[in-house]
Amino acid sequence: QVQLQESGPGLVKPSQTLSLTCTVSGDSITTDNYYWNWIRQSPEKGLEWMGAIRYNGMTYYSPSLECRTSISKDTSRNQVALQLGSVTPEDTDWNYCARAYRLVQYDYWGQGTQVAVSS
Helix, strand or coil, rough: CCCCEECCCCCECCCCCEEEEEEEEEECCCCCCCEEEEEEECCEEEEEEEEEEECCCCCECCCCCHEEEEEEEEECCCCCEECCCCCCCCCCEEEEEEECCCEEEEECCCCCEEEECCC
């Protein structure tokens, strides 16, 4: 069974860079046709797709976040990482990683990690 586990600092100060990690078990992040996504959720904005990394390393970003988002992968650790720069209190939310077949069929999600941006 595929499992995804997000991890992160929990609290970040404004203007800093948020770094999150998604550790995947039960599947390789290099499996053909699968994309590894970062999605966030807040009461104000609902679910928001942030970006994804493809099995071959290609990345895709939401236009609204592209200028300050970076997604990478560590194949040796089977992990996907997210960096979100210049955070503000509006970036306070829950962050999830999820697997999607060809970027459209989501089948596995992590439990999420809560991020608060505050001084």
